Amino acid sequence: MQKIKRKSLLYKSGVEYADYCINHVEGCSHGCRFPCYAMMMKKRCGLIKDYNDWIKPRIVENAIELLNNEIPRLKSKIKVVHLCFTTDPFMYKQKEVSDLTLSIIKRLNDDNIRCTVLTKGIYPKVLTDTKKYGENNEYAITLVSLDKNFKDNFEPGAAPYATRIKALKFLHDTGLKTWVSMEPYPTPNLVKQDLNKVLNKVKFVDKIIFGKLNYNVKVTEFENNKDFYADCANTVTDFCKKYGIQYHIKYGTQENENRKTENIFKKEDKVRLCKLAMF
Numbered sequence: 071m072q073k074i075k076r077k078s079l080l081y082k083s084g085v086e087y088a089d090y091c092i093n094h095v096e097g098c099s100h101g102c103r104f105p106c107y108a109m110m111m112k113k114r115c116g117l118i119k120d121y122n123d124w125i126k127p128r129i130v131e132n133a134i135e136l137l138n139n140e141i142p143r144l145k146s147k148i149k150v151v152h153l154c155f156t157t158d159p160f161m162y163k164q165k166e167v168s169d170l171t172l173s174i175i176k177r178l179n180d181d182n183i184r185c186t187v188l189t190k191g192i193y194p195k196v197l198t199d200t201k202k203y204g205e206n207n208e209y210a211i212t213l214v215s216l217d218k219n220f221k222d223n224f225e226p227g228a229a230p231y232a233t234r235i236k237a238l239k240f241l242h243d244t245g246l247k248t249w250v251s252m253e254p255y256p257t258p259n260l261v262k263q264d265l266n267k268v269l270n271k272v273k274f275v276d277k278i279i280f281g282k283l284n285y286n287v288k289v290t291e292f293e294n295n296k297d298f299y300a301d302c303a304n305t306v307t308d309f310c311k312k313y314g315i316q317y318h319i320k321y322g323t324q325e326n327e328n329r330k331t332e333n334i335f336k337k338e339d340k341v342r343l344c345k346l347a348m349f
């Protein structure tokens with residue numbers, strides 16, 4: 071795997087559910103075709119050439135060195151560090167990425183900094199070793215379908231859904247906090263599926279985040295997409311209330327809501343976007 075060097079690693083996020091963030095890999099072999107907003111952003115800012123360039127991940131070889139410098143300076147300001155927004159921390163079948171992610175989590179936890187982690191890969195069982203890794207971290211998977219064809223088309227390099235869920239359940243069963251990001255949830259013209267069946271597979275989790283699919287022309291082609299997403303949001307809400315699961319419906323998914331906190335990645339400010347894309 072190729073390596074790159076960066077000048078900084080920890081950065082303050084502007085998104086709804088995160089504080090500080092780390093993206094210690096450039097690119098992602100999952101190669102999502104929703105499309106992947108991180109890829110679009112990096113391409114627009116000239117940091118990658120194209121899709122083929124994006125799916126060849128390059129790890130930040132000086133990540134731990136940077137953390138050793140940044141943690142003492144930022145520690146008092148950080149509530150939680152999220153891994154990752156512009157790559158995947160447990161990229162499927164990319165051991166070097168997983169190994170670096172484990173070192174980063176350990177380095178942060180050693181300084182009592184909590185992590186939230188989101189992946190479309192497989193969580194290693196070693197994370198249940200709470201002598202090594204903190205017991206207050208939160209681990210999440212993205213899950214928007216159970217349909218293999220959909221996964222093969224839209225998340226070609228990501229882990230199969232069943233193994234993704236199994237690995238998360240293992241962490242849950244040992245007492246770690248787990249959640250699921252059901253975003254970007256596809257419209258029925260992309261895949262016909264029963265949302266309740268997807269929800270039932272992950273009813274063990276502590277929290278579900280639900281959000282619509284953006285930046286895909288097929289969604290706007292689906293005439294009733296607003297009603298569809300409003301219905302889905304109600305289904306998720308009812309399901310979570312029934313099973314005592316925390317939930318969060320992302321801004322823009324339901325109509326008539328007050329959009330106070332906009333995802334920073336949606337802002338059309340190129341300078342700001344490209345500054346973020348550097349991380």
Ligand code: SF4
Pocket residue numbers: 098099100101102106107108109155156157158190
């Ligand atoms: S897993 Fe995330 S970062 Fe990787 S290609 Fe898919 S959407 Fe992009």
